[in-house]
Amino acid sequence: MIITRRILAMVFIIPIILGLIIGTQLIDNSNNDLKEEIQDSCNLRYENNNRYIKEYVIPSKCSAPVAITIDSEGIVWFIENNHSKIASYNPEENSFNEVIISEVYSDIQSWSMIAVDDDIWFTDHRNNFIWRYMKSENIFEHYILPTENAYPVQIINMEDKIIVSEIFGKKIAILDKNKLSSNTSNGINEITPEIDLEVLGGIATDNEGRIWFTMLTWPIEGHLGNYKDGKFTSYKLPEGISSPVGIAIKDNNIWINDHGSSQFVLFNLENNTYTKFVTSASKSDFTTTLPYWNKFDKNGNIWMNIHQSNTIAKFDIANQILIEYDIPTKNFDWGGISNPLQFDIDNQGNIWFTEWTENKIAVLDAQKALEFTIETSTREIHMNKNELKEITLIIEPKDRIMANIKSSGTFTINGLLENVSITFEQIDNEFDTIQEIPILIKTENLEVGIYTIMISVESQEITQSIPIKLIIK
Structure with a gap:
């Protein structure tokens, strides 16, 4: 039974972390000019654009970007996982900049980052840290998660707290910004859901101060939970929603993406009912599309990156229409996808996302009229x-x-x-x-x-x- 449960956990985790595991092995053929001899060199990347999406090749080759965020000034930030650097892109100047995160710690890899005031916070699953980059001072601090090998996968802001989801730690870390001390676990409190789970998924907060989170439990069941003031509540998700990850909340409605199927689900808190949706059939080599993370824009639409369909999608809640935008790069060594693993929304409502295997960031013009x-x-x-x-x-x-x-x-x-x-x-x-x-x-x-x-x-x-x-x- 133990072996079976571990196998199940890995089945859930593999789609989530496979990119980063292989990321350190991206081929570096910068000295080989024979394009036809290289099947998938991450050095050989070019911009591919369409009516809605513009791509930018990152100057540092094979950087393997995943985490991405946009600050209040419109600067796009991301982590170069293969180089242990934080990088930024200024859309107005069309310029990139990068900073080495640490001279002491190497192999810094991040799944999630957020911009809060003048700081950039990001996860580091390799070193089991949460990093804080103070932009104006160009200073980094890191905070140690108490649980070893916790694998932090998502980070969000909640007033004077930073909330972190730990996949393997099966805990939620709450960081008190006023009590943190660099290179220690001071100011970090971890809470453990009161349910026997295999892995923790995504996290979100509501207007009542509750922390919501998705979970995979044995045997192959998706669960939704919340926490406030020491009390946990859990809900079983509908059949077929077994690998819930992305979660977003608005107006007593909780939207959950299932990264083990082609489905996403709406949970109505007022009447405790579920409504299941599904993406369109995939254009890639994969039959299952894997909706991943999700976020609301300022107009109340919910956006998501649909991993294996190679699309960025908007669900127009008011008009009940799903719009999937094709990403122009389709790497057929990866099944016809560019691995769009994370995204964020800027102040104009445009969607910025990373393409992990393609060494690119890209922007979707959400204001452009549909054809x-x-x-x-x-x-x-x-x-x-x-x-x-x-x-x-x-x-x-x-x-x-x-x-x-x-x-x-x-x-x-x-x-x-x-x-x-x-x-x-x-x-x-x-x-x-x-x-x-x-x-x-x-x-x-x-x-x-x-x-x-x-x-x-x-x-x-x-x-x-x-x-x-x-x-x-």
Whole structure:
């Protein structure tokens, strides 16, 4: 049983940390000019841009960036994991700068960072530290997590506290900014969830001062928990949500990404109900898309990096539409993805993200108008377990476009359809006028329950999906 549980834990962790484990082994072929002889040299990276996303190649080769944040001045910060440096990019000046973090500690690698006032805080899972970079003084301090090999994976700010999620430590570290002392554990208190868990996931806070966190428990179950004033509360997540990571909270709604499937889920605190969603079918070599981290923008939309579909996505909560933006770099040595492992949102609402294997940072222009809009004739369908119904998909192009129609659903963890068929005729040619497409939905001995169908329209650079609630009586 112990071996089995360890294997399970690693199955959950591998998608999370595989990049960093291999990151130290990125090929360095800077002295080899024969491009055709190099299968995947991280030295050979070029900017690939599209209508919505612009990439920037990091000057230091093979830097393996993951953690990223933006400060109040609009400067983009990230950690060069292979070089143990903190780096910044100034969008106005189009310039990079980098600073060595320490002359004493090496192999500094970070999964998460935040900008708080004039400081940059970041995790270091290799040395089991939390680092603080005081920009104006150009000084670094580090604080030692009390639990050995804790593997800090996310860091957030909460008034005068810094909150850290420890994957392997299975604890939440609370750092009191006023009591911290460099190179010690002073001012750090760790709390342990009152549940038998395998690994801890993401963390978030709400307006009532509660710390919320995601968990994987035995046997293969996802859980949600919160903590305040010494009291823990836990909730079991729906079936199929077994590797919850990203968590974001707004207006009594908790959004959770499952990094073991193609699904994300909404938990309504007012009525204790769950609503499952799924991404569109992946364009990469992977059938499971792995939604990762999530954050709200100032307009109330929730953004996420969808790891194995190689997209940055926005779920427009008000209009209930998922918009997935294709990242222009597709590394086919990695299954057609660029490993977008972390992101942040600037003051203008633009999305900055890292591409770990590609030695790049990139920005998504969230203000740029979409090339088409979509709608359906209904957002909710009631059906029997064996029935046929028709709805209409409306596509309104802003320019002349070529588009494909796709479908997915919460019937399986990777969004594939099961006990239901969705049929339609594809649009074979480019078009610039409104299209109304009949969509036939046929249930085939589908069990009683509530499901979500995603009807998607995919162009070359974006995919838009409308969730339709399917209620089987």
